[in-house]
Structures are given as C-alpha cells and as structure tokens.
C-alpha cells in the first residue's frame with residue numbers, strides 16, 4: 343500500500359486539493375489562506391507547492407495532502423486514501439484489516455438507515471404511530487418537515503422493530519453495536535432503546551445516520567423516564583462532534599455566513615421550517631472544540647439562541663470563551679422573558695423572532711445587560727455581583743481593542759471609572775495564572791550551552807534549506823554538517839548529504855516519519871525571510887563560527903576540570919598532555935573570536 347500512497351502523492355497536487363475547500367492565494371513562493379482549523383482573520387495557513395505540504399503558523403497544524411483531508415473532513419487515513427485515489431485515478435489494492443473496519447462502519451450506518459425508515463413508516467403510516475403523529479403535528483410540524491428530518495416513532499413493543507430488522511439478515515452483534523439495540527438477559531431478546539419514543543435520526547455533516555435521539559411522548563405510560571435520550575458512543579456516533587441539522591443547514595450557513603445555534607431538536611426544526619435554514623442544535627448548552635471547528639468551515643459568526651440565562655451557566659461561559667478564542671463573532675438572539683425557547687417563540691410570534699434575529703446583539707453586550715437587569719447597581723453589593731459574573735468573561739476576550747471597549751462600557755453602566763474596572767479585572771487574571779504566562783521582569787532565562795548549540799544548529803539547517811540549491815550547498819558545508827551534535831538535526835544533515843541529485847521534496851519523502859514534521863517546520867521557517875545568497879553565506883558562516891565557539895568553550899571547561907584533577911593527583915604526564923590541548927583550544931577560540939578563521 344505504501345507504493346500506492348506514493349503513487350497518489352505523485353499524481354495529485356496539494357494546491358488543487360486544498361483549493362477545493364479553502365480558497366488559496368498565491369503570494370511569492372507559497373499559497374496562503376485563513377486557517378480552516380483554528381479560525382483567524384489574517385492568513386497564516388501556508389501551503390508549499392514545492393514540498394506538497396501545509397503548515398499553519400497560528401495553530402501549528404501541518405502535514406501533507408493526506409493529513410489535510412483527514413483533519414478537514416474528519417475522516418480516517420483509509421477514507422482520505424480512497425478520496426485521493428478517486429481524484430487521481432489510481433485503483434486501490436484492498437488491505438483486509440482496514441477494509442474490515444470500513445465495512446463495519448458502513449454496515450452500522452446501513453442498519454441505522456433501515457431502522458430510521460422503519461420508525462418513519464410507523465409514525466406516518468401505521469396505527470401504532472397515531473398518537474405520536476398527532477403530537478408532532480400539534481406541535482406545528484408539517485408532514486413535509488417530518489419527511490425532511492426523517493422523524494419517526496418507535497413502538498412501545500420492541501418486537502416489531504426486532505422482527506423487521508432480523509428478517510433483513512443482520513447479525514445480533516452488529517445490531518447491538520449500532521447502540522440502538524440492547525440485549526436483554528431476562529427475556530432473551532433484543533430490545534429497542536428508543537421504544538415508546540419519538541425518534542430523530544442524528545446525521546453527521548455528510549448525511550450518514552450515525553445515531554438517534556428519542557423524545558418521550560407526553561402521553562407515555564411511564565412519565566418518569568428521561569424526556570430525551572441519545573444513542574451511546576459507538577464506532578460511528580461521537581456526541582462531541584454532533585450538531586443536529588448540520589447536514590441540512592450547512593449550505594445556508596455558508597451562504598448567510600452565520601449560524602443560529604439552539605439547544606434541542608424542536609428548537610432547530612421549528613425555525614428551519616419557518617425559513618431560518620442556517621440553524622443547528624447543540625443538544626445541550628455547551629460547545630465542544632470539535633463542534634466549533636466543524637462550524638468554522640462554513641462561517642465565522644455564531645448567533646446564540648440558547649437559554650436566556652446562559653451567562654450564568656458555567657459550561658456555556660466556557661463555550662463562549664472557546665468560540666472567542668477561535669475568533670468567532672458571537673451574537674445573541676434574545677428571546678427575552680417572553681418565550682422560553684425558539685420553538686415557542688416561532689410558534690407564538692414569528693415576526694417577533696424575525697425581529698430579534700435582525701437585531702441580534704454582541705454576546706458581551708448581552709451578558710452585561712442581562713446582569714444589569716438582575717442586580718441593583720445602585721448598591722455596592724449589586725455592583726460587585728455584576729462584576730463577578732461579567733469581568734471573568736470580559737478579561738478573556740482575545741481582541742484587546744474589543745476588550746478595552748467593553749471595559750469602558752461596563753464602567754459607564756455601573757457608574758465607575760475605567761481605572762477601577764482594570765484594577766478589579768486584575769483579581770480575576772491572577773486567579774487564572776495559566777492565561778498569563780509572562781515571565782516577570784528581571785528574571786533571566788539561563789541558557790545552557792546545549793540549548794544554544796541546538797538553536798544555532800537549527801538556524802544553520804534553516805539557512806541551508808532556504809537556499810536555492812540546498813543539496814549542493816550541503817555538500818559544500820559538509821564539514822560543518824558532519825559536526826552537528828543534536829541527533830534529529832544530524833539525521834536531516836545525513837539525508838541532505840546522501841545524494842547530490844535529489845530535490846528537496848524527494849528528501850522530505852525519504853525522511854523517517856518522525857523527522858518529517860521537523861523538516862517541514864525548518865522549510866517554512868526558512869521561507870520567512872528572503873535574503874540573497876551573499877547574505878545567506880555570511881549568516882551561515884556566523885552560525886558555524888558560533889557553534890564552534892560554544893564547542894570550544896565547552897571543551898575548555900572540561901580540560902580545566904581535568905587540569906585541577908591531575909594537579910591534585912600530581913600526575914605530571916597527564917597534566918602536560920591536557921595543558922597542551924588546553925592551549926591549542928584556547929588559541930583556536932581566540933582566532934575565531936578575532937575572526938581569523
């Protein structure tokens with residue numbers, strides 16, 4: 343398979359592949375874009391056509407075309423391989439292990455699709471689903487929407503689904519692996535986790551049914567059951583990556599360049615049905631990094647329509663912090679005290695919802711205002727309470743201009759001075775030292791000679807790799823490259839020196855996997871400052887001289903220790919030998935320092 347990977351790599355151009363997802367702009371030698379992985383507004387995502395690699399200088403993500411596809415599409419290596427094989431017209435020879443995993447995932451998705459079809463049939467066309475259908479339509483959901491979302495109903499008695507699905511010939515183990523079924527020890531049979539529930543298929547952004555959520559009906563005989571349940575984590579369902587409705591909403595999100603984020607299924611479905619197509623549900627109040635990264639592909643603006651007191655909710659606050667650190671614009675669609683959730687607002691007053699959507703406010707304004715409403719700022723206690731909720735959030739705003747604006751606003755709102763707000767903010771900074779890694783003034787970092795040589799050797803290699811013909815230059819500088827002391831740099835030097843007719847890309851491809859990322863880094867680093875070849879040579883000379891100086895100084899230290907030792911032992915012979923070397927070393931160092939070499 344390695345050969346095939348190579349074959350594909352030769353046939354596809356990383357620029358074309360990445361361009362399909364992220365528009366690249368060529369500037370100088372490289373192509374640039376805003377990073378699709380961490381979210382930013384000035385491009386630090388860099389792609390090298392020469393080496394067929396990418397690197398983001400903002401978040402550090404780097405790799406080749408396979409890594410890109412895996413990370414971007416959230417697929418595994420095999421899937422990336424298949425996609426690139428298709429693109430490049432290479433027919434893959436199958437490997438049995440990977441094939442097994444793949445076909446298992448496909449099988450689970452297929453079973454889920456059959457189950458969804460069954461549930462949907464029961465809801466729409468079977469007497470067992472009559473009450474459920476009445477409940478859904480009473481909630482204002484149309485038949486068309488039921489079909490779009492493939493909503494269903496799971497009959498109280500599990501045997502209907504079991505019979506249906508077993509007739510299709512699936513193995514019990516596979517059915518259990520979908521997470522939809524359990525195997526009961528007591529009545530020796532399969533049971534359906536969602537029985538008696540209205541079911542919503544959970545689809546990944548590619549449209550695969552990876553799991554279900556189920557809502558109990560108000561008419562349930564067992565009212566103590568949890569209102570909603572979800573599939574457990576399986577090979578294909580990962581809660582942290584689920585955004586309900588994304589498969590249907592993603593195009594609209596891209597077009598509108600914003601996404602409305604709500605908590606639950608009905609809160610997503612009602613607005614969607616009323617024309618707000620750029621909407622997803624979190625299935626909770628907090629974002630995961632995975633969910634934000636998924637959304638970042640389509641937009642940089644979040645419009646939160648979450649529970650109105652989410653500012654007081656710890657998990658939700660963490661989400662806002664996380665989204666802000668990924669440079670999302672975060673707005674709030676405020677339903678006020680009028681409606682408890684978007685579903686209710688849409689059904690009661692669509693115009694109100696539309697209006698509130700249009701005037702969605704920045705999240706920081708919303709947080710300040712929501713606190714001002716519940717605390718009396720004419721009292722000291724009230725002011726303190728407002729500050730204790732608002733400041734910990736404001737101090738984490740990534741953009742310092744925005745941050746200072748909100749400090750000003752807050753000062754105005756509570757009739758205080760900006761200075762005292764800053765003073766107060768310090769308290770919260772200190773209570774969270776991980777965010778402030780500044781080294782106190784006057785503390786010097788002591789550099790060991792090893793770390794100095796390491797830096798110099800890195801610089802030397804960077805200078806070589808950035809040259810017009812790095813391979814030829816390496817040959818010229820063989821003497822210095824042979825002297826490198828850091829083993830990973832030695833490895834790179836060895837490959838640079840190996841053959842005279844290799845290109846940089848061929849060298850990269852032949853490097854051991856664990857060294858590749860380092861080489862890629864050095865390469866991009868080398869491209870940052872363009873210097874002419876004369877200046878480059880002089881920089882190289884400086885670096886090599888400095889390396890030599892350190893090596894000589896280290897040697898002098900060792901020798902002087904030996905001298906002390908031999909003196910105390912009165913070992914005249916050894917002493918003489920060491921002293922000779924000491925003087926020679928000193929002479930060399932002196933020559934270097936006066937630049938005679």
Ligand SMILES: [Zn+2]
Nearest residue numbers: 377380398401
């Ligand atoms: Zn990045």
